[in-house]
């Protein structure tokens with residue numbers, strides 16, 4: 001693996017190249033389907049790792065292991081120095097306070113309004129009074145380009161792109177150390193896509209956030225990544241800075257890149 | 265055994281109906297045992313998380329309201345009609361022995377020991393249990409349950425504890441409502457149309473109905489309520505496979521809940537008598 005430190009966009013002071021997330025020989029099978037067959041991956045603190053791969057290659061499954069939503073058949077998932085695989089529900093809760101996760105289909109609570117969705121982590125984990133919560137939610141939605149009228153709406157009344165942005169707001173409102181983005185830009189218009197990319201970069205530069213981004217969008221991947229990992233047939237076949245991926249000789253990567261650059 | 269096309273008259277080796285139904289039965293049995301194990305584990309989980317902080321009072325009250333208050337109308341209605349039908353039927357039989365004065369006690373005992381709890385639990389299953397199952401199932405398949413977990417909120421505590429507690433507390437309460445409205449219905453028929461005197465109806469009922477009968481009804485209500493809420497939560501919480509999966513989970517939840525009511529009623533009947 002290339003030293004990501006040399007290509008890093010300058011993680012904030014105090015962070016080093018020690019991995020925030022380290023995955024060691026991870027295996028996962030659902031019934032008969034072998035989804036992950038020996039994943040090894042390190043994401044240094046304060047850097048951004050993009051995971052590329054075909055649809056159904058197991059990107060989401062890999063990400064869910066990072067936050068303990070799925071238990072592997074074997075292997076380790078080391079978060080900030082602790083292996084989370086053997087942890088029980090209560091211990092995992094502690095670790096999850098370091099995380100924010102943006103789901104592929106937003107996963108907003110459909111019984112709650114947009115405001116209540118974004119306020120939810122604040123109500124659960126802070127003692128903020130109501131007016132501070134209002135302020136914070138408003139500021140966060142504003143950052144996502146969502147107007148105040150949206151606050152009172154229910155998720156079912158929003159477009160896909162808007163839902164995604166509310167999901168982003170909810171995942172980042174507590175200022176987590178690690179943010180996992182499952183296809184944050186899929187289905188968004190180009191302007192919002194750039195906007196989300198900038199947000200990921202800003203979080204990393206300004207706050208030293210460690211990010212893992214699943215993406216289909218190669219332009220966006222090259223834009224935000226310190227490190228790109230390419231997932232194919234249950235393993236990571238290519239892993240390194242974006243330039244290294246461009247030069248890759250692995251057939252699956254070449255096909256993926258050709259298809260994309262041929263199209264655009 | 266599916267259709268046999270004329271062009272292919274001799275299918276080599278189709279399993280006979282007998283083998284197939286035995287294997288289906290075996291599979292059903294294994295599924296049943298697995299479900300039972302899963303239910304017990306969920307019950308333990310719910311019990312554990314119900315005593316941990318934070319106590320989710322708002323969620324609990326919302327469920328108490330939904331399961332209990334929301335069922336008042338339907339339970340009163342079915343209670344009244346059941347009492348009326350029962351008074352009509354029994355009075356006809358008792359008239360043969362000149363024993364119409366026993367209509368009140370008969371309805372009271374049957375309702376308090378059996379029917380009030382069984383019918384209330386069935387109404388709650390249909391009204392609230394189905395909603396619990398589809399709601400949790402939808403939350404599961406749209407990753408809302410996962411989202412809750414990533415925000416360091418335990419879904420068992422946040423979603424399941426309030427629902428199971430609501431079942432446990434509200435079904436016995438509804439059982440008493442069913443009993444009360446059932447007695448009103450029986451009174452209306454007995455006194456209003458059959459000409460039994462109000463004094464006889466009330467004094468005979470008081471004479472026969474003892475606290476133990478009420479306790480039996482209450483205990484059954486609590487057990488049925490727990491069982492129904494647990495099954496509906498379990499099926500919804502473990503749903504998979506999109507909207508179709510949620511629909512299937514709800515069907516299974518309804519059938520299993522109803523079955524559990526009758527099986528538990530039998531077991532509790534043995535224990536009580």
Ligand SMILES: Nc1ncnc2c1ncn2[C@@H]1O[C@H](COP(=O)(O)OP(=O)(O)O)[C@@H](O)[C@H]1O
Nearest residue numbers: 030033035053054055056057058059060061062
């Ligand atoms: N909970 C699950 N149960 C069974 N199979 C699953 C489950 N989650 C994912 N899979 C399977 O794992 C494979 C990878 O899925 P996923 O990680 O969602 O792909 P993607 O790379 O598109 O995000 C798919 O074949 C999917 O069907």
Ligand SMILES: [Mg+2]
Nearest residue numbers: 059060104182
């Ligand atoms: Mg995915």
